[in-house]
Structure formats: C-alpha cells, structure tokens
Amino acid sequence: MPEFTLVSFNTHYGLGPLRDDCGPYDLFGALAGLGEPDVFVIQEVWRPDGNTGVVDEFATAHGYERHDLEFSRATITKRWPHAAVDGEGTVGLAILTRIPARPVAALRLGPTIGDHIPLRRALHVELEVASTPVDLVGVHLTSRLPHGPPMQLRRLAHALPPPERPTIIAGDCNFWGPGVLRLLPGFRRAVVGRTWPAPRPHSQIDHVLLRGAIDVDAAEVVGPVGSDHRPVRVRLRVNETMHEEYGVN
Secondary structure (H helix, E strand, O other): EEEEEEEEOOOHHOOOOOOOOOOOOHHHHHOOOOOOEEEEEEEEEEEEEOOOHHHHHHHHHHHEEEEEOOOOOOEEOOOOOEEOOOOOOOEEEEEEEOOEEEEEEEOOOOOOOOOOOOOOOEEEEEEEEOEEEEEEEEEEEEOOOOOOHHHHHHHHHHHHHOOOOEEEEEEEOOOOHHHHHHHOOEEEOOOOEEEEEEEOOHHHHOOEEEEEOEEEEEEEOOOOOOOOOOOOOEEEEEHHHHHHHHOOO
16 A cells, blocks of 8 residues: 655744843754655745845755645744744745645735735645545745634635645644534544644644544654644555545556
C-alpha cells in the first residue's frame, strides 16, 4: 500500500514566541530537522520584499516542488509579526512536496468579521500517491474567536471535493479538535496532542484531518523547534482496498 509522510508546521514568520521578544530562530535548520517528509504544509510563510524567504530556500536546497498561496502584506518589525498593508513583505501558506502534485484551487474562506486577512483562502492541490489521487487542502484559519474559525470551517466544508475522494486537510485551524470535526462531517483526526503554545502547550489547534481511503500508520506532535507552534508529523497510507470500494478511478 502506498505510504507517505506529512508535516504541518506554523513557522510564526521564522520568529520565536512573543515571550521571547520574537527573535529569529533557525527556521531552515528546524525544517531540515523534521525528517524530510514527503509533504510539508507550512503556515505563516514570510517573504521579505526583494528577497526569497527561508521556506523557498529550503525547498530549493532539499528538492521540494513548491505550491504557494499569498495571504497579504505583512510586517515583522512592528511589535509582533502580523498582516499589515504597509508591511515590508508578505505572509502566506506553502505546500512543499516530493510527490507529484498539481494545483487545483484557492478556496475562499473570507471575509470574516474581525479577521485581519479579508481574503483568507485555503490551498488545494492533488497529490498522485502511486496511482491514487489524494486531495490535500492546506489551511491557516483566523484566530478571531469565538466565531471566526467556525465560520471559515463551514465555508471550507462546502468547498471541499466530493466525499468519495481521499482527502487530507492540514494546518493551523485555531480551533480545538472536537469542534473542527463537528464542522467538517466525515473527517477524523490523524494526530491528537497539544501543539500551542510551543513552550508549554495547553491546546491542539494544529491538525491533520482525514476522509476516505487513508489510514494512519504513525502520528506525533513534535517537540518545540523555535516557533510558537509545535509541528505535527504523520505517516499515512492509501488503503487501496477501501479506495476500490469507494469506486474511485
């Protein structure tokens, strides 16, 4: 059965937690230390104007194909990293893959009241795992509780591929697992464990969610690597028997 590994990681712009004054950490080294998975879903990807970002440099150095989704202009110099129209760079989401993949769509999740990124979207690509197409949707939802994440999860549920297709949603949902599953019927959690804030986590808001003919062989929350989020890592397997039962070609 075809197997592959996936890591989801909110990099916090390559800066440490607020309690550490947001100083930069070795993001390149942190990514390299995550076991070189087949697929990365990376949130809060920072790119300064006129320069390539660390995530871009890592992808080139380690042979990953890159799929990018820019959210907005942003700043890392004004008190804390955040979206800002007068910022000195951009922030977004990236999927890095060594599995053949094709871009499908940017799924619109906004606007949402209170969200500082009005046109927030999710990134949908199709992975070719052996001979099986697997839909992967990378997300980074708003942190504006209590209404923001549920509103965006409802929109996401209506934009997803048909339920018979093997589908993965991965990223920072800024919402707890039970609530996420209630708003995304048919999905299940691949990994369970606290991910935020990284030094002493009390909540899981970073998720890998599965639907259809995909099994979990291993799953873990990785220890802190510099960001204010802990990465999550899973080893997945396409269940070919179940896939045939779904009748998907």
